[in-house]
Amino acid sequence: MSEAARPDKNEKQRRVLTDFVKAEAKAIGFDLCRITRPDAIPQTPERLAAFLGAGYHGTMAWMAETQARRADPRVLWGDVRSIVLFGLNYGPETDPRAVLEKPDRAAISVYARNRDYHDIIKGRLKEIATRFAARSKQDVKVFVDTAPVMEKPLAAAAGLGWQGKHTNLVSRDFGSWLFLGSMFTTADLVADEPERDRCGSCHACLSSCPTDAFPAPYRIDARRCISYLTIEHKGVIDPVLRVRMGNRIYGCDDCLAACPWNKFAAAASEMKLKAREDLNEPAIADLLKLTDGEFRAFFSGSPVKRIGRDRFVRNVLIAAGNSGDRSLIAPCRALLEDAAPVVRAMAVWALSRLMAAQEFETLSLYREAETDEAVLDEWRQAGA
Structure with a gap:
């Protein structure tokens, strides 16, 4: 075989490592695993600046303080070459909005009805990262939500789904019910194709919001969002918004639950998180x-x-x-x-x-x- 016809050794290694990390993700219970590049979200700095400039982040000062690192993964870690995104389905067994018709009961967001997902996902990511680092001889870092990482646009760039009009990630397989985690690595992996926006003319998520937190499609004003008000906001809450909160005491699932793509979430992995019974309708x-x-x-x-x-x-x-x-x-x-x-x-x-x-x-x-x-x-x- 001539030198020109011989398969590129580096390309083969890239594919071996790519297949390895995806196989590890599936084995440990993640429902989705795809890869993107650190330069795959060039529009993010401008969009983040507009969000912060409008004051939509409310009292979440940490978003402005970490703006540069949040907007560009290469600022967060200059050596990163590939970003692996992981998705874990947490879709509920029934429509979580049913409890809203029971005023003597409290509505807790679906994601918070079990163990803290940060701990669960971080633990799984560390296991994968340890094995991947040993196999690849490359450096790795794992992140779950609390780090200055724009996981949703990165997940869209990797093809896990697309950012819907409610600004959350939407998956063809799991609707709006995905926890996200990421692994940054110095390894050169094979990137996946991004997913296209499939929202079309649907605006179910926007019209479902009880506090009108969406000034426009794909834009959210956290200061009006019940998730922000009940979790991030300290002190008293605007009386006008209080009456719209109903019995939602921690987070809000309305825009997520309204998404028509949720009908495909029935195909969820049996390894997904199960809600604590005492947190369903306390x-x-x-x-x-x-x-x-x-x-x-x-x-x-x-x-x-x-x-x-x-x-x-x-x-x-x-x-x-x-x-x-x-x-x-x-x-x-x-x-x-x-x-x-x-x-x-x-x-x-x-x-x-x-x-x-x-x-x-x-x-x-x-x-x-x-x-x-x-x-x-x-x-x-x-x-x-």
């Missing part, structure tokens, strides 16, 4: 009574634990206020003496909605004893 009355210790114990290993008891109970009080359920008056009233001002403030709001005006006026002793300005402002707005 009773609001029970959640209102959680002390800090009880909260930590109940949500041990759950991503919900990260927001802390006070912010969580704030969210539950908003759900109570929206419920119209007078049986919640007693646990809400008990929280007027809570140590956390944000809890007391939302207790005032919830009671103002659950109680008749004359009945609410009997709570004036709590108002007179209050010293926190934010809580006093709630009393004033309630007309007490």
Whole structure:
């Protein structure tokens, strides 16, 4: 065989390593694994700058602080040559919006009804990375969500799916229900083709948003998003948005659940995460009574634990206020003496909605004893 006809040794090695990492991903339980280049998202810096410039990130200052690294993987790690994207299906067995019709129950986002996915995916990625590094003799780094990595545009560039009008990744096989993780490596791997946008004229995700968080298709204003409000936002929540939150106490699945592509998620791997039964439709009355210790114990290993008891109970009080359920008056009233001002403030709001005006006026002793300005402002707005 002539030198020209002999297969390129480097090309063969690229394909061997590419096949190896994909086989490892499948063996450990990932539903999708595809590869892209670090320069595959050239439009991201401009789009990220526009997002931040409009203030759509709200109080998430870390997004602006890490803007350069977030916009370009090569700034995050100059030696990276290939980026491997992994997808894990977490599609629910039933429509998660059903709980919205049960005002005495709390709606927790599907992704948070099990162990913290960061820990699960990070553990799997580390196993793959260890074996891949030993096989390839190349450097690797793994990331899951919390690092300054634009996983969704990278996943789209790798062909896992496309970014839908709700800005989340949509897969032909799993709809909008995919956890993402990534492995950066100095190895030169065979890149996959990107997926094209298949949303067409559909706007189901946009019209499903209860707080109108989408100023335009493919753009999201986090300051109006219930996921942001219940998880990232500290302090009191805009009263106009509170009434639209319904019984959503941690995250929101409405735009994800509305996606027509979810009908294909039935083909999900049996290795996907299963929800904790006690987190599917917990009773609001029970959640209102959680002390800090009880909260930590109940949500041990759950991503919900990260927001802390006070912010969580704030969210539950908003759900109570929206419920119209007078049986919640007693646990809400008990929280007027809570140590956390944000809890007391939302207790005032919830009671103002659950109680008749004359009945609410009997709570004036709590108002007179209050010293926190934010809580006093709630009393004033309630007309007490």
